[in-house]
Amino acid sequence: MSGSGDAGGRATASGTVTARGEILLEVRDLHVHFFTESGAVRAVDGVTFQVERGRTLGLVGESGCGKSVTALSILGLVPRPGRIVGGSVKLEGRDLLALGEREMRGVRGSRIAMIFQEPMTSLNPVYAVGSQISEAIRAHRRVSKGEARDRAIDLLRRVKIPVPERRAREYPHQMSGGMRQRVMIAMALAASPSLLIADEPTTALDVTIQAQIMDLLQELQAELGMSILLITHNLALVAEVADDIAVMYASKIVEQGPAREVFTSPLHPYTHGLLHSIPRPGMSRKEKLRVIPGAVPNPLAFPSGCKFHPRCPAREGLCESSEPELLEARPGRAAACHLVRDGVGPLKETP
């Protein structure tokens, strides 16, 4: 993914041409509202990003900023009382939001697959894992039960589960968390999707297992050439595996660009603050960890202007009245901040 447009000008980042690769998924100006009794909650408020074929986009943000809802909207699975009220989601140029439920079912699992945060609860407890994978296969392909079973065992082997013939017959509660997440990945790969959405895939796992799962995902990506949309609040994880990064704050994307560049020179004060709040090895004990003051705004009552301005150390008068758009700041980089000038953010110090 990338912000785009003419290299020099301040074109909006939602332009479609990119310098690097073919765009697989394009989300443009997506709005999702939850109609609650206390009013419409703007869970996703004009989100725009692109995922390129074969690459990994890390979608980063705090809890409740709209990451997961964005992911579910791509699959057309926004839970009630939420509704997609505007924007488009295009997969290989086809608008998914215009598809009927039947066609959408054909997309889910076969073109776009998703894995979830809690491997403990995302498998059906009453079926053996092998038959769950077989079912995912048979949902999209007309194959015999025997073939599906063989392929399921094959997939389990592929996600590096030892003795897959035996494991296929086990039930979810007989497996460890890491094992179950592998099973979920195997299920997701059943129909060789071109996009895998991974919603906090390692949050519920311990650190060594996290690394194993991420390695596995990267390996499979290289092997199968699929794109990954990695949704997480874990910056370290994104730094390691994502090619591109999109930072979300209060239902909007505030900064996007190639992961390495975003990490070395954040443009948006929010990204800047996030990166400074990560403890680093070699920090002296007296040095206090910096925090972003304040709290995430209530989506029922977003502040006027830039949603980040009450917490922003660099805010100016303009920030309180007008909401900045996500604009290209320099080639491949975009930020939604009034104070980004000449491709440089307001907070200079690098982490």
Add this chain to the structure above:
Amino acid sequence: MKSQGAGAAAPRTGNQRKSAGRAAGYWSEVWRRYRKSRLGVLALLMVVFLGLVAAGAPFIAGTRPIACRYQGNWYFPCLYYYNQRWENPVLIREGFRRSPYPQRLREKDPRSIAIWPLFYADPYRRVEEGEWPGRPRDTGPSPPRLRNPFGTDDLGRDVLARMVHGTSIALLVGFVAMGIAALIGLVVGGLAGYFGGWVDVVLSRLIELVMAVPPIILILALIAILERPTIWHTMAVIGCTRWESIARYARGEFLRLKETEFITAARALGASAPRIMFRHMLPNALAPVVVALTFGIAGAILIESGLSFLGLGGDPSAPSWGRILNEGFPSLGGDSPQWWLILFPGLGIFTAVLVYNLVGDTFQEASDPRLRGSSR
């Protein structure tokens, strides 16, 4: 959880399906916990015993041989008790309906062989003089005695035979009525829970409506409309009025399951709505429904007995437990109360209702998700 070491060694092909059943699933876990309750196991054995009595009633008490060799051929006259049409036409032609089997067999074919039920007694008529060698005519009413362990009723019919044959009525009412109730309850509760919104509002009000009507009144009204009520009408009426607890459990389970991650995961993998409802949600919603079902069976047995006791149970000649009670009831105030007509069917009803409730209770505890994983 036990690991399935033996299953692992099994060869991959052919054997795979068989060994799949050996892995410890949810239900085997429930069974493991169920077994820990001695009372529950006892009740379950009793349920099985009642089932065997019901299914094998003609083997226990009857006036027709279980099997007999007559003029060189084998016949199974006891099938008559299951369905009158199953009696062999040859035997009907030979006049076995006019005079009882033991006599007739002796007269027509002295070399015949017959295997007889445990008790020579008939649920529908009294045993006459000389029917069985050395056995006098069964008079009634008579208190329990050697040849009528549970006594006889006004017409001289053996109470034990009537009760044994009545077991199938009681159980059939329980199962058929609750089968109907489960069907309605699962559909109504499942739809309400799955779709939510106004569907839920409408169906929930329907559930409350059915809940608010005292079932016995509704059943009385419905039976009053029918010209010739049979036991099947009773079953249908109980089934159509006692589904509300099943529906409520099913609704709750579907509501809960709808929010679980594995349902979202199944959706994200492209499963259709019916597939999600039937294959993913239903098996997970079953445990509390089975509990409601067991209690429902006990309730249906009780309702049927009550209706029969009131003389509204359909066919008056059918040996329903409630009807036996009904026959003994008038004598209670008199000088010679026929206590055996009250005690034995009363015990039968009590036992059946109790054991089904105990099984339901134990199963509820064994399947309670809050206790899952605890080593009670």
